[in-house]
Amino acid sequence: MKRVISVRKRALAANDERAGSLRERFAAAGTLVVNLISSPGSGKTSLLEATVRRLDPGLRCAVLEGDVATQRDAERIRAAGAPAHQILTGGACHLDARQIVTGLEEAGFTDLDILFIENVGNLICPTSYDLGEDFKVALLSVTEGDDKPFKYPAIFSRAEVTVVTKIDLLAHVAFDLPAVEEQVRTLNPSARIVRTSATTGEGIDRWCSLLTERLRAKGAATA
Numbered sequence: 001m002k003r004v005i006s007v008r009k010r011a012l013a014a015n016d017e018r019a020g021s022l023r024e025r026f027a028a029a030g031t032l033v034v035n036l037i038s039s040p041g042s043g044k045t046s047l048l049e050a051t052v053r054r055l056d057p058g059l060r061c062a063v064l065e066g067d068v069a070t071q072r073d074a075e076r077i078r079a080a081g082a083p084a085h086q087i088l089t090g091g092a093c094h095l096d097a098r099q100i101v102t103g104l105e106e107a108g109f110t111d112l113d114i115l116f117i118e119n120v121g122n123l124i125c126p127t128s129y130d131l132g133e134d135f136k137v138a139l140l141s142v143t144e145g146d147d148k149p150f151k152y153p154a155i156f157s158r159a160e161v162t163v164v165t166k167i168d169l170l171a172h173v174a175f176d177l178p179a180v181e182e183q184v185r186t187l188n189p190s191a192r193i194v195r196t197s198a199t200t201g202e203g204i205d206r207w208c209s210l211l212t213e214r215l216r217a218k219g220a221a222t223a
């Protein structure tokens with residue numbers, strides 16, 4: 001057991017080092033990097049489709065898609081109008097910094113303003129792996145149940161932004177939105193919470209404004 005813990009610690013330390021180099025690279029390029037984490041099906045790809053359609057077309061955006069199998073999400077993003085590259089983990093439950101380095105080489109993305117990383121769908125493993133991002137985003141759809149932030153505290157305390165998705169379905173499910181927001185604030189008092197619907201477009205402007213504010217702040221900090 002002790003040996004397993006120490007091997008895991010070494011793997012995370014090696015990942016942190018690679019992520020640190022990625023972060024320096026992204027800072028030098030002025031690229032804002034956003035790591036999206038949620039359960040499968042909570043709406044990460046749908047939010048990204050709506051985002052690339054809504055963001056100022058002058059912004060250069062691209063998406064690295066993480067999945068166990070299939071090219072489906074990268075195809076969806078390309079159909080929505082942005083470059084995308086699929087990283088297949090072949091079974092692993094998270095992306096790591098090494099896969100981001102390789103994925104960027106293979107994709108050949110250059111001069112990006114915003115790089116979105118859609119992590120493999122689950123609320124646990126991706127939380128521990130730094131990818132050199134500026135911030136993590138946790139998504140929680142209203143159909144998943146309103147007890148999830150306290151059940152998965154690590155991701156909701158580390159994510160600077162929580163997006164409550166599928167808000168158009170709120171009237172049809174038992175989901176106590178104020179209670180969810182209270183749990184998120186208890187875990188992370190400075191978290192920004194945004195409610196969105198990729199279906200109706202509600203909240204997408206607010207989410208895009210948050211991204212452009214962060215991009216501007218990063219540009220000002222590195223100028």
Ligand SMILES: Nc1nc2c(ncn2[C@@H]2O[C@H](COP(=O)(O)OP(=O)(O)O)[C@@H](O)[C@H]2O)c(=O)[nH]1
Nearest residue numbers: 040041042043044045046165166167197198199
């Ligand atoms: N009603 C509704 N359905 C949504 C919304 N966003 C995503 N979905 C649906 O939820 C399912 C999973 O979405 P997807 O974006 O693939 O989730 P991902 O696995 O987190 O990337 C799909 O059937 C989407 O059409 C939304 O805002 N409202």
Ligand SMILES: [Mg+2]
Nearest residue numbers: 044045073118
């Ligand atoms: Mg997806």
